[in-house]
Amino acid sequence: MEPKADDHRPRWEGLLEQIRRTVGRDGFRDEILLSICRLLRNEIDHYDWAGFYLVDADRKMLRLGPYDGAPTRHLEIPFGQGVCGLAAEKRRALMVPDVSRVANYLSCSPRVQSEFVVPVFVGERMAAELDIDSHTLDAFGAQDKEFLESVAEIVVGLFSEDGPR
Numbered sequence: 001m002e003p004k005a006d007d008h009r010p011r012w013e014g015l016l017e018q019i020r021r022t023v024g025r026d027g028f029r030d031e032i033l034l035s036i037c038r039l040l041r042n043e044i045d046h047y048d049w050a051g052f053y054l055v056d057a058d059r060k061m062l063r064l065g066p067y068d069g070a071p072t073r074h075l076e077i078p079f080g081q082g083v084c085g086l087a088a089e090k091r092r093a094l095m096v097p098d099v100s101r102v103a104n105y106l107s108c109s110p111r112v113q114s115e116f117v118v119p120v121f122v123g124e125r126m127a128a129e130l131d132i133d134s135h136t137l138d139a140f141g142a143q144d145k146e147f148l149e150s151v152a153e154i155v156v157g158l159f160s161e162d163g164p165r
């Protein structure tokens with residue numbers, strides 16, 4: 001079944017509500033982010049890896065934060081490298097239907113076929129990226145974009161100066 005052909009929105013609205021509740025809980029930021037990664041990966045069939053990269057603007061570097069899925073050796077990614085680094089440089093979401101077509105792709109696993117990266121902005125400051133990998137080719141569509149951008153908006157408060165540590 002093609003993931004994009006279904007209307008996921010009613011169920012995903014419930015997941016957004018769960019994510020809002022998770023963000024509203026007391027706790028350390030990284031524990032909350034990890035819960036969100038687990039929820040995304042467990043609940044959405046075509047999300048096979050879900051994680052956050054944290055932006056180190058001074059070094060123009062992304063640093064791996066909480067994630068759920070296969071371990072990755074890409075603990076740090078310079079701006080401009082791979083899909084995540086490119087999204088950081090361009091300061092915008094990137095949807096890659098076929099990762100084999102990306103010249104400087106940073107592979108976490110040979111099973112990954114498509115990827116979607118969404119930045120998390122605190123005002124003008126890009127604080128993090130939400131990165132989703134899929135083992136399905138061309139897995140992501142407009143509904144994923146709408147959904148993942150909503151997730152990024154919900155977690156913004158965790159990255160503000162007075163958010164949880």
Ligand code: SME
Nearest residue numbers: 072082083084105106108
């Ligand atoms: N594939 C990413 C690297 C991060 S992993 O997917 C976890 C990239 O090309 O930036």
